[in-house]
Amino acid sequence: MRMSLAQRVLLTWLFTLLFLIMLVLKLDEKAPWNWFLIFIPVWIFDTILLVMLIVKMAGRCKSGYDPRNGSQNIKKKAWYLIAMLLKLAFCLALCAKLEQFTEMKLVYVFIPLWTLLIGGMIELGYNIFYVRRD
Amino acid sequence: MLFSLRELVQWLGFATFEVFLHGLALLGFSVLLVLKADGGAELSWWKVFIPFFAADGLSTYFTTIVSVRLFQDGEKRLAVLRLFWILTILSLKFVFEMLLCQKLVEQTRELWFGLIMSPIFILLQLLMIRACRVN
Numbered sequence: 001m002r003m004s005l006a007q008r009v010l011l012t013w014l015f016t017l018l019f020l021i022m023l024v025l026k027l028d029e030k031a032p033w034n035w036f037l038i039f040i041p042v043w044i045f046d047t048i049l050l051v052m053l054i055v056k057m058a059g060r061c062k063s064g065y066d067p068r069n070g071s072q073n074i075k076k077k078a079w080y081l082i083a084m085l086l087k088l089a090f091c092l093a094l095c096a097k098l099e100q101f102t103e104m105k106l107v108y109v110f111i112p113l114w115t116l117l118i119g120g121m122i123e124l125g126y127n128i129f130y131v132r133r134d
Numbered sequence: 135m136l137f138s139l140r141e142l143v144q145w146l147g148f149a150t151f152e153v154f155l156h157g158l159a160l161l162g163f164s165v166l167l168v169l170k171a172d173g174g175a176e177l178s179w180w181k182v183f184i185p186f187f188a189a190d191g192l193s194t195y196f197t198t199i200v201s202v203r204l205f206q207d208g209e210k211r212l213a214v215l216r217l218f219w220i221l222t223i224l225s226l227k228f229v230f231e232m233l234l235c236q237k238l239v240e241q242t243r244e245l246w247f248g249l250i251m252s253p254i255f256i257l258l259q260l261l262m263i264r265a266c267r268v269n
Contacts, residue, residue: 008136009145009265017258020251027247049136080135106171110164117161124154127139 015045159189226253
């Protein structure tokens, strides 16, 4: 199952728009909802991505799949899975902090995001500086 | 993940290096935000937003150079289109950052979040139109 670029763009666009509208309503105090409810578009989008990723990774376990095809690919998929989980952890921690469920410092909320960003920057930097030199 | 780097560059119109620059700015901003919020440093909101402003400035400089080079190479249409697109995106982003920063500093009721977010909503529509064109 491979979605076309238009479908993927539409999916991202729709959920971003929904999230931003709900965020504006909450920040302008027009909607007295819980922060976890405001983040519903983010939860749905992340769940869709996670399911797609897990289905793709599970596809390797099918009989007749030649594992020599992509040892590089599985590493990439594993990194994507970790990145998704880090993003989910950041959003959950942020919601918990905003709802004041816990008395934790903001620095603990941001640790997953920093890990994700540093990982992303390393991958991007590799793509810019290393791959081009080859 | 959902998009490959090539698709992302094609859709946003930014060079990979610019995406890297804005990613670094986000990282710098989040560090300064945490320093401010956790009370470790006496920073004003304008200082917290410096990474974003710096990334916008560098990105504009980079785009100008690329466009001038493209223009010199005879790709005039491409150069003008690229310059207009990137400057529109960057100015919308910059207006959003300025308004948000002003709201955080002054906490005025006249500046409501719907107004602050309006450049981002315009940006989203533009990105959707561009996605249709790229496809």
